[in-house]
Amino acid sequence: MSNLDEFLKAAEHKAFDLKHRNTINFNIGKYDVSVQKGLTQFDDWDLARSRAAYLKTQAIDALDEHLMMFEQRFTAQGGKVIWAETKQEAWKAIEKIFQEKNARSVVKSKSMTTEEIHLNENLEEAGVEVVETDLGEYIVQLAGQKPYHIVTPAMHLSKKDVSNIFVEKLHTPPTDDAQELTGIARRLLREKYTNADIGITGGNFLVADVGGVAITENEGNARLCMTFPKTHIAIVGLEKVIPKLADLGLFWPLLATSGTGQRMTIYNSVVCGPKQPGEIDGPEEMYVILLDNGRTELLADPEKRQALNCIRCGACLNACPVYKNIGGHTYQTTYSGPIGSVITPHLEGMKQFKHLSYASSLCGACGSVCPVKIDIPNLLLLNRKESVESGLSPQTERWTFYFWKRAMLKRWRIDFWSAGFKNWGLKTFFAKFWGKRRTMPEVAPKSFKQMWKDLH
Numbered sequence: 001m002s003n004l005d006e007f008l009k010a011a012e013h014k015a016f017d018l019k020h021r022n023t024i025n026f027n028i029g030k031y032d033v034s035v036q037k038g039l040t041q042f043d044d045w046d047l048a049r050s051r052a053a054y055l056k057t058q059a060i061d062a063l064d065e066h067l068m069m070f071e072q073r074f075t076a077q078g079g080k081v082i083w084a085e086t087k088q089e090a091w092k093a094i095e096k097i098f099q100e101k102n103a104r105s106v107v108k109s110k111s112m113t114t115e116e117i118h119l120n121e122n123l124e125e126a127g128v129e130v131v132e133t134d135l136g137e138y139i140v141q142l143a144g145q146k147p148y149h150i151v152t153p154a155m156h157l158s159k160k161d162v163s164n165i166f167v168e169k170l171h172t173p174p175t176d177d178a179q180e181l182t183g184i185a186r187r188l189l190r191e192k193y194t195n196a197d198i199g200i201t202g203g204n205f206l207v208a209d210v211g212g213v214a215i216t217e218n219e220g221n222a223r224l225c226m227t228f229p230k231t232h233i234a235i236v237g238l239e240k241v242i243p244k245l246a247d248l249g250l251f252w253p254l255l256a257t258s259g260t261g262q263r264m265t266i267y268n269s270v271v272c273g274p275k276q277p278g279e280i281d282g283p284e285e286m287y288v289i290l291l292d293n294g295r296t297e298l299l300a301d302p303e304k305r306q307a308l309n310c311i312r313c314g315a316c317l318n319a320c321p322v323y324k325n326i327g328g329h330t331y332q333t334t335y336s337g338p339i340g341s342v343i344t345p346h347l348e349g350m351k352q353f354k355h356l357s358y359a360s361s362l363c364g365a366c367g368s369v370c371p372v373k374i375d376i377p378n379l380l381l382l383n384r385k386e387s388v389e390s391g392l393s394p395q396t397e398r399w400t401f402y403f404w405k406r407a408m409l410k411r412w413r414i415d416f417w418s419a420g421f422k423n424w425g426l427k428t429f430f431a432k433f434w435g436k437r438r439t440m441p442e443v444a445p446k447s448f449k450q451m452w453k454d455l456h
Helices: 003-015 018-041 045-061 063-076 087-101 112-116 119-125 135-142 159-170 178-195 221-227 245-260 295-299 305-309 315-319 321-326 337-348 350-358 365-369 376-389 395-409 411-416 419-429 448-455
Strands: 080-084 105-108 129-132 198-201 205-207 212-217 231-237 267-271 285-291
Touching: 003 018, 003 321, 003 350, 018 245, 018 315, 018 321, 045 063, 045 245, 045 305, 063 080, 063 205, 080 087, 087 119, 087 198, 087 231, 087 285, 105 119, 105 178, 105 221, 112 119, 112 231, 119 129, 129 135, 135 159, 135 178, 159 178, 178 221, 198 221, 205 245, 212 221, 212 231, 212 245, 221 267, 245 267, 295 305, 295 337, 305 337, 315 321, 315 337, 315 365, 337 350, 337 365, 337 376, 350 376, 365 376, 395 411, 411 448
Parallel strands: 080 285, 105 129, 105 198, 198 231, 231 285
Antiparallel strands: 205 212, 212 267
16 A cells, blocks of 8 residues: 555554544643643743744754854764764664674664664664664564654553553553553663663754754663763754754753643753773763764755754644544654644655645644644645645646635536536535544535525
8 A cells, every 4th residue: 555545544443543642632631731830830831932932943054054063072072973964874874883882782762763773673683682762662562663752752551551561571560550650661771771782862952162062851771871881872853953052041941831731851861972091980982973864955945944943842743633533653654733733744755755745734833832833734734845845746636626716716617507407516525534523514405695695
């Protein structure tokens, strides 16, 4: 099946899965309450968003300068920067590092860019043991699934679901106590940190003026991934750059509040390279892989480049009525929800994923909650426009709109056909997809124009 066919099939299945809907609505509902409480820390939330949008836009407009500054400062402190234009280049660079170190085990903290380049699958095929150390990522890894949500990978699972996974995969006794489940994962993961050859993380921000990778988390697992292994690899999208260390004073609270409702996440780190002489903690070598994978093509489009402002907070997913009905896995992409529907066609191909830009009600909720004020509804419309102008719309769709346009340009063309013929046309050509879950409308025997003429 095509990506579109798979999407439609999965969407219909999930939309009528009441257990799934109850779980996701319960979990998102808790986040909504926390976020509203977290917003009270800002005297002027809209002003904070406007400031963040301005800073990110300035950073993206001068992306080359900031990235060069980051590389200069980072390498001056002993770090190594690798530029990867494609997913394949990123994987080859990582594979080379693993071969040089003869590495057979790796611990990973939560990272969407590693999902983007299918890192786990590639490492496992090469015979490397890969362990996700974020609790949510660890759970979905055990379940053989992909992350469901940008921030909360296991949002679709209840405590009972997690318990069942642990019983099956780890042979632990069943329990629905969240603390006990967390304790089980913690005990099993502890020894993995000390034995791992390489630690891999993502990066929430690249801080240009200090040459640092800023990482924010709630469990401390990213710090352990960076500290114990002798080699640390950070894989970061090149759009994550911000100009100054001082900017984190705005972006970290924005990210925390929009993502989970916290004032700040618990662990916040800025890593500027391997450990220096006299330091006892940290890796002996550190690499930063700057991933492009279509980002510079998006940068070259002035109308759509604001999509690169995204700080991956997940707020638009939590607000989206489509996401809450069909779930994250239905999108079959690394980035789901509204922002995923915007950027995936540019990262993975418009032809394969143009349908995601149509998977939206255009209600505007996503744009209203975005902490950096990305106009997501408009970007979805621009994607639709691009897909049509590129000739990617089906022939039947083009002919349908051609005849609709011709008919609407002249009133007599509409009135020429009887109401009975119009109703037959609706049932024949539209009932299969439009009328599948709806009662088809009935065309009135007389048009408004005809009734007005009879009355006067």
